[in-house]
Amino acid sequence: MKIGVLALQGAVVEHIAMLRSLGVEAVPVRLSEGLVGLDGLVIPGGESTTIAKLLIRFDLLEPLRRTIGQGTPVYGTCAGMILLARDIGIATQPTLGEMDIVVTRNAFGRQLDSFEQDIAIPVLGDALFHAVFIRAPAITCAGPAARELARLDDGTIVAARQGSLLVTAFHPELSGDTRMHEYFVAMCAAARQDDAANAVHSRHADSADVLTATDYRPSTIDHRPED
Numbered sequence: 001m002k003i004g005v006l007a008l009q010g011a012v013v014e015h016i017a018m019l020r021s022l023g024v025e026a027v028p029v030r031l032s033e034g035l036v037g038l039d040g041l042v043i044p045g046g047e048s049t050t051i052a053k054l055l056i057r058f059d060l061l062e063p064l065r066r067t068i069g070q071g072t073p074v075y076g077t078c079a080g081m082i083l084l085a086r087d088i089g090i091a092t093q094p095t096l097g098e099m100d101i102v103v104t105r106n107a108f109g110r111q112l113d114s115f116e117q118d119i120a121i122p123v124l125g126d127a128l129f130h131a132v133f134i135r136a137p138a139i140t141c142a143g144p145a146a147r148e149l150a151r152l153d154d155g156t157i158v159a160a161r162q163g164s165l166l167v168t169a170f171h172p173e174l175s176g177d178t179r180m181h182e183y184f185v186a187m188c189a190a191a192r193q194d195d196a197a198n199a200v201h202s203r204h205a206d207s208a209d210v211l212t213a214t215d216y217r218p219s220t221i222d223h224r225p226e227d
Helices: 012-021 048-057 061-069 079-084 179-215
Strands: 002-006 025-029 040-043 074-077 085-087 099-104 115-119 129-133 138-142 147-151 157-162 165-168
Touching: 002 012, 002 179, 012 025, 012 179, 040 079, 040 179, 048 061, 048 079, 061 074, 074 079, 079 085, 079 099, 079 165, 099 157, 099 165, 138 147, 165 179
Parallel strands: 002 025, 002 040, 040 074, 074 165, 085 099
Antiparallel strands: 099 138, 115 129, 138 157, 147 157, 157 165
16 A cells, blocks of 8 residues: 655654554655555645645645545645645635635644643544644534544544545644554555455446447348258
């Protein structure tokens, strides 16, 4: 399995290290060519404004949208969550806009207000997850297409999933807990299996069409009885 990590800015090395610890082939992605052949993509935390500018500079916005449209799983952490949201309340900042969530940047304050907290994430099991929030955003609204995965004690949504898209407001690559990455890898494996099944089904359908055409082709043999 091959998972890319968008390597324009942010916590790239940490995500690659955690994915590789799970036995995954993890590679940095800087150009659109790097999106080809991936089973999944991580958009790491960092500075969302800077990453957005670099996406435009390197002509990556539309290739990323196409990658998402093709069903490739994408996991956005912190700044990555901002970039995937359909609404961040700032019209001048470009985003991918592919996920039905409204996100507030720096929802908990500035750098000095960063914090760590153990939170419940039911899809990961019963054990709490030690989440690291650094100038973190928050999901203020999740539309019907998106499903929340975790909240803080005050009700703030900090993780969600929408089909092949996964987001967290925190930095799982800094926690030492691999379960969020394992969850994403499982998403990628499931999508890969679905692609393989669809390819087999398509080949069988094509074969069936050929056989049907052959079966009903007029015979060239004269079956009339001899005089």
